[in-house]
Amino acid sequence: MAKNKKVEIEGREITIISDRSDDFISLTDIAKHKNEEATGLVISHWLSTRFTVEFMGLWEQIHNPIFNVTEFSNIKNEAGANGFVLTSKQWISKTNAIGITSKAGRYGGGTFAHKDIAFEFASWISPSFKLYLIKEFQRLKDEENDRLKLEWNLQRTLAKVNYQIHTDAIKENLIPKELSVANHEHF
Structure with a gap:
């Protein structure tokens, strides 16, 4: 447009x-x-x-x-x-x-x-x-260009934050605690 x-x-x-x-x-x-x-x-x-x-x-x-x-x-x-x-x-x-x-x-x-x-x-x-x-x-x-760089940087930061939130949610809600403990013992 x-x-x-x-x-x-x-x-x-x-x-x-x-x-x-x-x-x-x-x-x-x-x-x-x-x-x-x-x-x-x-x-x-x-x-x-x-x-x-x-x-x-x-x-x-x-x-x-x-x-x-x-x-x-x-x-x-x-x-x-x-x-x-x-x-x-x-x-x-x-x-x-x-x-x-x-x-x-x-x-x-x-x-x-x-x-x-x-x-x-x-x-x-x-x-x-x-x-x-x-x-x-x-x-x-x-x-x-300055505005686009700022928008790109903001999008990048949001993606980083969202990634951390998603991985934490997966660790807390989807991976059983017993499996998580068992995996750590092998390493």
């Missing part, structure tokens, strides 16, 4: 969805740093650049076995030309992309991208914004 977390960068709240080993960061939240009202346009302008299309295509080829390379080549040939516009939904539907998702809805909706892609987008918005995002993301991951 996906868990939402938030970090704050330069006064902006950025949503991060973690699901198993993948983290997806809200491009919509990042885009608000550039233009509060037109986040979709900001994302679309970024997606329409030749550099971004090449980066996204390479990322997908590395991570996505069902990536549509033929459609990617068509998009790459058009990228950067005057009038070329690419939305996240077009990218996803044409190429079977998995590195970026787009959901409709007022709460929980928006465009999210794998952390690798989101950091690249943040760099396009502002190099300082990208650096702060990386630092906050790393801080969040360090906190999660």
Whole structure:
């Protein structure tokens, strides 16, 4: 099940969805740093650049076995030309992309991208914004790791205590006292 977390960068709240080993960061939240009202346009302008299309295509080829390379080549040939516009939904539907998702809805909706892609987008918005995002993301991951270590240690301690309780109960209730005394005499 996906868990939402938030970090704050330069006064902006950025949503991060973690699901198993993948983290997806809200491009919509990042885009608000550039233009509060037109986040979709900001994302679309970024997606329409030749550099971004090449980066996204390479990322997908590395991570996505069902990536549509033929459609990617068509998009790459058009990228950067005057009038070329690419939305996240077009990218996803044409190429079977998995590195970026787009959901409709007022709460929980928006465009999210794998952390690798989101950091690249943040760099396009502002190099300082990208650096702060990386630092906050790393801080969040360090906190999660510390919590997991603590939980693991707690589970380990509980297992140890439970083992002692179980073995004591077995000694007291299941092993006949005569057998126990007889076994000790042989040793």
